Amino acid sequence: MSLFEFLSQYWPRLLSGTGVTVAQFLLGAALTVGLALVFGLMKMSPNRMIKGSAVTYIELFRGTSLLVQLYWIFFVLPLFGVTLEKFTAGWVAIGLNAGAYGAELVRGGIMSVPKGQWEAATAINMSGARRMWRIILPQALVNMLPAWGNLMVEILKGTALVSLISVTDLMFQAKQINASTYMSAQIFGTALVIYYILARFLLTPFMRWLEGFMARKMGRA
């Protein structure tokens, strides 16, 4: 069977797998951004309790691997009465894991904003929250976007792990097709190329565009 015949037979399953992968990525990325923002800000809090809980979250999820977290959430959490459906368990684990890395990026981005900006905002009588939201965060965002591009690719790659709890993503479909056809080079090769296209020709250009867009909005380009 040539590669073309192979693809014409299996493209619907690969396409549906890609759809699930993209859905996992989008949900996981959204959760990552939310958690990163919350815990990144919490880690900068002067309050010891708030800071401590952020540090605990970050170290816990950066110190263990995504696969361990995924299994724990899927197999152990139900014993505590929280049963997540496998699709949900997948993107929640990805978001929790990447959120810990993202929180460090948020903190780094905020710390990279010059001190004068804080002082100027205080001088014109802005409240703490207003200063953060209107002055500091937009500048921090521009500074940290390049690092977020890398994290987004890591999130996309991380979604492959959800296949291990039987979420029918691209990796899962590739494994299934491989098990029934033994055409490993064709199927795994195709899956590699699909992941590569998603990362290199969709995700990375989008993040680059976003960098440029934000820089223009901030009047830096």
Next chain:
Amino acid sequence: MFDWLLKDEWFPKFDWRWDYAWEILPRLLEATLNTLIAAAAGYLIALVLGLVFALAQRSDSRILTFVVREFVEFVRSTPLLLQIFFIFYVGPQFGITLSPWISGMIAIGLHYSCYLSEVYRGGLDSVPKGQWEAATALNMTTMQTYKRLIIPQAIPSAIPGMGNYLVGIFKDTPMLSVIGVAELIHTANSIGSETWRYLEAYTLVGVIFLALSLPAAGLIRAFENLVRRKLGM
């Protein structure tokens, strides 16, 4: 209001059993050793191959630079899990059968060599150009210049990145469980399927990972400072 929290069927499974945890601990510690060996072997491959990729991207040949650059990008933007499957299953199709251990080491080594090549590249680029000119003035060959001048000076700025990826490799070894390498997650899976108790096994695996990777991160920072001081930086 919280009645739903108190369903009976949850509680029989909810109990953490210390005696059981003790019972499975030796097996998990043995698996920890396997995990560490896998991480160390993968890291060694990555260290060497990464340097090769980094130097290849600095060569004068445009074609070599382009091919290596694209290869590194490809490996960096595709999932390690898929690469592990690819290497393990594609070999036999062409008559090369690799054991799970070997293909796992190759996959992890190759994946991280691409990350490390970027770290090396950053380190090599950080060496001032004057060093090259001085070496040329002293009539040193390219090989000698790299070996005696450039690489030793590139190492300090590469150490943080190299350390981070050592911890990264350690945390990615659980993926080798999918092709049957008996590391931590693989062992926890088999314990779970034997007894239908997942709580202790997976929790202990998480604790072992934390107990090893947090101190490792601290040690790497200390090592970084030591090297900087030794080199008078």
